[in-house]
Amino acid sequence: MSQESVNAQAGISLANLEIFASTLETIAKADKDIYAVTSDSRGSGKLVSFGQQLPEQIIEIGIAEQNLVGVAAGLSSMGKKVFAVSPACFLTARALEQIKNDVCYSNNPVKLIGISAGVSYGALGSTHHSLHDFAVMRAIHNITVVAPADNFETAEAIRQAAQAAQPFYIRFGKKVMPLLSEEDKTFVFGKGRVIRKGRHIALIGTGETVYPALEAAGLLQQAGIEATVVSMHTIKPLDTALLASLAQHCEAILTVEEHSVNGGLGEAVASFLLQNQWHKPFKIMGIPDEYTVTGSQNEIFTHYGISASGIEQATLQLLQKY
């Protein structure tokens, strides 16, 4: 039985970061070609146990993200299955040219793992936030961009990416994430998961914003509003078939992401909708283009309405039912 199933039965939820680390250790024990490459980040990546159990399969680069990605590309070119693990903020900014050239353009199928993504580092401030990563990764050819929402999605993303012959960017946070669904146990890259169905609004989240969207759907139901909730774990390629279906069956669409409102999930969805003549009430929730408010991840989320009540209110406004 998988770790997340065991946990679910025991009523345990963990941070996606923990599930990433335990999953990687499990699959690496069975495959000596799997490597974790870290930038002084084995502690923050919860890979201390991995390093103790599999010392030959962890490679320390030191705090040098450009070299981290270049070395990962070289290892990958020799047939190794490489997970390059570093805080999302540094990995996708400092090493962006290495990602673009050495991983994506040269097609070395490194799995780039952005830990403590979005505003997970909260009060440490904007140096440690990654609110740009979806935007930059969306503009680079030959990479799949994934933000798993819960423990199940995280474990599946890691397992499936390990076997994939293409580059991936997978980002998640370190907050404890409850399972979204006990029933739906399918995870396919590029296919959004419909967690709940309703005809008035489609709430499309990704990563750690899906759960507050699901909570908002519960609040909305009390007001007689039926919401569909989608975990759009894959930002690129986007599940346009699902989007078309949502546009057809729901009155309005709202996206919510732990990312700048510029260039992320919301604008990707908007681009699809507009170019396919879907003109619906539409709202992008995320972090606005301003100096991000200071505080913990929860406080930042609440400040910008990325919460059950914030998403509920935004939905009511969008549907003009306030």
Place this chain on the structure above:
Amino acid sequence: MTINELQLKSVEYRRKILQYIYHAKAGHTGGSLSIIDILNVLYNRILKVSPENWPSKTRDIYIQSKGHCVEALYVVLADKGFFPEDDLLSLCQYQSPYIGHPTKKIKGMEQNTGGLGHGLSICCGSALAAKKDDSSVKVFTVLGDGEMAEGSNWEAFMFAAHYKLDNLCAVLDYNKLQITAANADVMGLEPLDKKLEAFGWAVKHIDGHDVEALTNAFESLPFEKDKPSFIIAHTVKGKGVSYMENVLKWHHGVPNAEQFEIAMNELV
């Protein structure tokens, strides 16, 4: 290939570099003429690579970090039979795979390079993978002197020494000029040997146009057990064509008909 044959190859390669650059009306002329003796010796004497078993798991690996001097690499790979030489008539043309930087679209090329300061890190990963596999694969790169200012190179220098990558050899095509001016005026590198030794590399200076010295250096790798090897190859930008040697404008200058004829007359 004997030393004498290598010397003749160098002349042939220089003529071809100029022919294809002249035909394309594009290319990095000066640097291709400065790197070519290094590539000549690598591909004709040192590297275990061949088109017949490409990409063999046990091949040696050459990744050109100074990607812009791709014309030199194209000419050598064509000579080794990786692709028909006539393909190079499409150099830098619309929809041609023979672009102005190394590309994996071309048989014999390991990586897509061109952004500076990338090749060495990739080589570090490849060399470490070879060590992990107990493989005898050797890994080589040629760096440009301008790109020595890239911080990523110095991250990689630290890494290679830390992991004792004595299966890795980096060569500096040290022609002392970069696109704007002399290295010494843009961003001084010296004392380079001391810097690299302090970073844990075994360093040798050689004349980068002396194919015998290059051969001897490559055949004596690694210079020290448990250390990566660095060859400071002293070269001349535009080497072999009198009016191009050490003249800045030939960084990516293309000869006109008259200049081309003079060059061909000199390269015999």
